[in-house]
Amino acid sequence: MQVENKEFKPTIVAFCCNWCSYAGADLAGTGRMQYPANVKIIRVPCSCRVNPTFILRAFQRGADGVIMCGCHPGDCHYTSGNYYARRRMTMLFDFLDYLGIEKGRTRVEWVSAAEGARFASVMNEFVKNVTELGPNKRITDLRCKMEKEGE
Amino acid sequence: MQKIGVFICWCGSNIAATVDVKRVAEAALHEPGVVYSADYQYMCSESGQTLIKNAIKEKGLTGVVVCSCSPRMHEATFRKAAESCGLNPYMVEIANIREHVSWIHKDIEEATEKAVILMRAAVAKVNLNQSLTAGKSDVVKRALVIGGGIAGIQTAIDIADAGYEVDIVEKKPTIGGKMSQLDKTFPTLDCAACILTPKMVEAASHEKIRIISYSEVESVSGFVGNFTARIKKKPRYVNEALCTGCGICAEKCPSRKSKNEFNEGMDTRGAVYIPFAQAVPKLAVIDPTACIKFKTGKCGLCERNCTAKAIDFNQKEQIIEEKYGAIVVATGFNPIKLDGLEEYGYSQNADVITSLELERLMNAAGPTGGVLLRPSDRQHPHKIVFVQCVGSRGLRPCDKPYCSKICCMYTAKHSMLIREKYPDTEVYVFYIDVRTPGKNFDEFYRRAVEQYGVHYVKGQVGKIVNDGGKLIVHGSDLLMNEQVIIDADLVVLAAAIEPDPTAKSVATMLTASIDTNNFFTEAHPKLRPVESPTAGVFLSGVCQGPKDIPETVAQASAAAVKVVGLLSKDQLTCNPCVAGSNELLCNGCSSCEKVCPYGAISYITKEVRRGDFRRVAFVNEAVCQGCGACTVTCPSGAMDLKGFTNKQIMAEVDAICK
Structure with missing residues (x-):
């Protein structure tokens, strides 16, 4: 079991808003701040563009963790988008927890365009947490898995 | 089916050293829709772009993926290249394999694998991309400058000289800002008033400039080219049209207890006052918190003595609403409050x-008429200690982490002026470093040391105590490695500067961003230093970061050029990545209208099928900024965001989780 955990590399989807968090991720890159390669970033205009179905889809397709990053409360480029996102995600994560996707696999973080170091540290910590939780099996669509193995 | 070309950039060795670009190019060919892939050393260069253009033409590509640096860097470059050879620019997507891959990962295997996945996600997205056409919106040919200091004045004059209307909104009763309080300016030692006041008059008399003083911008709505601002004009209780600025009211006012802000509270003024002799507009203003008439209902001495009949105790707040094409932030700075810095004893000692x-004490129009006297006993000080970096470059919560930039130079100026005027005075300067980068700056500082014999002591001051009127300064001399104790008559603190407290609310109002120190963030720290990340909002002066007068003026003019460039266009191209509603799915529930921060969504009755009239959402594309809040709110999935459609994002998720 331990051996399996060591080798386990979670798939992590990060939704980043274009104005703050994606720029923060860019800054982490410019500053050569390391974080695990498992994190794959999807750029969205604003955190409020993240539809709960995107997150469900990710888990269904075999993601082990999903993190959503936006501008700090009060700093949204679109004034109020991150507030909508925050409410939606609070509800969704509660619901996912009920379904058996632990709270540790889902996360909302506010990262500004100036916080490259914070972006890296958030990602490092999140990957560590998800790795400890192990693979997500709860709502993975078995058909997707078969497809994958079929390849 | 799309015909997609994938182009992988080496970025010299920035990408190629960690990512096996050949393998990414090879992997791309196995992706659905990809018909061509290539790698090149510098894709953004002229020849790299030609490579893409030729491939589009020769292979008949309908979509392009460029695996390179961040889309925030070169998305526009590659979209423009595609457009130049007939491909819709929105058929180009970027996979960020530099900032998000090669720069943060060391292992080639791992990095290449991630680059392939990101490439795959971008290809999956492009497969679902659709050509988008940008709409147009009109530009209002008028600019708003928030703040009337030297930065705001210079920006306004430059914009007005180019032929556009400008409004300066200043929260104080007069324009002029901090520079109007200064005595002399480094490194030429010319008098601040002599160079500033003519500019203030020029602004006031310029036919294209309107100065809205004693006012604050309350709210701003709209977007680049078409902002609407609500400006709150505070009551002066003086009729602006009638007041001649003669100053009789200020002379007659029996209330004398208010601190004079212009002299930094070192003398008093009446409840009705003119801020200073060269104020623009030169109009009296009544401070209702000090006015006896407002407090007790009796007095009205000013009203009786005003020959112009300008006093109006019933004046009310006014709201001005105006449309603007561009907004310049020039909100400036303040010295920090020194209450938290106990060791200097600023709040306990009048002579600290x-x-x-000190600028006011040395100024001919100041409280002492330009004679340097200690505030406590009005005696001439014989030993003066200057302390630099007070609150700057510190690590404590009460300190600012940054260098305030102007203090080294003005302290050299002060010490030089004092030694010049009062050669019997000894002057000490405690410093951490002396920073004098600038034209003729170091020569100036050296003159203070060599020619005027100012004692510079490298070290910090730990404590200042008052001993029977003498200020005992305990400091350290790091070069001599010893403790220094100086019994000074006057201590001058070079307090750090911080953005004006209104910066935060102005930033929120304009959706412009500020950094952790509340300085406005520029769109690019090197290449777009006078623009904020919000289109149509520009930055001028210290609101963006500490700077001296020449730099402020240079930045102010640069901001003006950017504004003029914007206002000279009749129409602007809109962002085509906006929301759109599928009328067949929309049930007219109004959910999207409620979450839209821009009021871009309205409802219309439309015949969606023959004979089927329904109330459906309608998006005003010129107003929509493309945040996507409505798309998630829509319970029936009718609302989607062009360029970031549900299907596109789902495809990216699928590609990553594969």
């Missing part, structure tokens, strides 16, 4: 003053 207070 700030540099701005």
Whole structure:
């Protein structure tokens, strides 16, 4: 079991808003701040563009963790988008927890365009947490898995 | 089916050293829709772009993926290249394999694998991309400048000289800002008033400039080219049209207890006052918190003495609403409050003053008429200690982490002026470093040391105590490695500067961003230093970061050029990545209208099928900024965001989780 955990590399989807968090991720890159390669970033205009179905889809397709990053409360480029996102995600994560996707696999973080170091540290910590939780099996669509193995 | 070309950039060795670009190019060919892939050393260069253009033409590509640096860097470059050879620019997507891959990962295997996945996600997205056409919106040919200091004045004059209307909104009763309080300016030592006041008059008399003083911008709505601002004009209780600025009211006012802000509170003024002799507009203003008439209902001495009949105790707040094409932020700075810095004893000792207070003490129009006297006993000080970096470059919560930039130079100026005027005075300067980068700056500082014999002591001051009127300064001399104790008559603190407290609310109002120190963030720290990340909002002066007068003026003019460039266009191209509603799915529930921060969504009755009239959402594309809040709110999935459609994002998720 331990051996399996060591080798386990979670798939992590990060939704980043274009104005703050994606720029923060860019800054982490410019500053050569390391974080695990498992994190794959999807750029969205604003955190409020993240539809709960995107997150469900990710888990269904075999993601082990999903993190959503936006501008700090009060700093949204679109004034109020991150507030909508925050409410939606609070509800969704509660619901996912009920379904058996632990709270540790889902996360909302506010990262500004100036916080490259914070972006890296958030990602490092999140990957560590998800790795400890192990693979997500709860709502993975078995058909997707078969497809994958079929390849 | 799309015909997609994938182009992988080496970025010299920035990408190629960690990512096996050949393998990414090879992997791309196995992706659905990909018909061509290539790698090149510098894709953004002229020849790299030609490579893409030729491939589009020769292979008949309908979509392009460029695996390179961040889309925030070169998305526009590659979209423009595609457009130049007939491909819709929105058929180009970027996979960020530099900032998000090669720069943060060391292992080639791992990095290449991630680059392939990101490439795959971008290809999956492009497969679902659709050509988008940008709409147009009109530009209002008028600019708003928030703040009337030297930065705001210079920006306004430059914009007005180019032929556009400008409004300056200043929260104080007069324009002029901090520079109007200064005595002399480094490194030429010319008098601040002599160079500033003509500019203030020029602004006031310019036919294209309107100065809205004693007012604050309350709210801003709209977007680049078409902002609407609500400006709150505070009551002066003086009729602006009638007041001649003669000053009789200020002379007659029996209330004398208000601190004079212009002299940094070192003398008093009446409840009705003119801020200073060269104020623009030169109009009296009544401070209702000090006015006896407002407090007790009796007095009205000013009203009786005003020959112009300008006093109006019933004046009310006014709201001005105006449309603007561009907004310039020039909100400036303040010295920090020194209450938290106990060791200097600023609040306990009258003779511990700030540099701005010293400016007033040395100024001919100041509280002492330009004679340097200690505030406590009005005696001439014989030993003066200057302390630099007070609150700057510190690590404590009460300190600012940054260098305030102007203090080294003005302290050299002060010490030089004092030694010049009062050669019997000894001057000490405690410093951490002396920073004098700038034209003729170091020569100036050396003159203070060599020619005027100012004692510079490298070290910090730990404590200042008052011993029977003498200020005992305990400091350290790091070069001599010893403790220094000086019994000074006057201590001058070079207080750090911080953005004006209104910066935060202005930033929120304009959706412009500020950094952790509340300085406005520029769109690019090197290449777009006078623009904010919000289109149509520009930055001028210290609101963006500490700077001296020449730099402020240079930045102010640069901001003006950017504004003029914007206002010279009749129409702007809109962002085509906006929301759109599928009328067949929309049930007219109004959910999207409620979450839209821009009021871009309205409802219309439309015949969606023959004979089927329904109330459906309608998006005003010129107003929509493309945040996507409505798309998630829509319970029936009718609302989607062009360029970031549900299907596109789902495809990216699928590609990553594969």
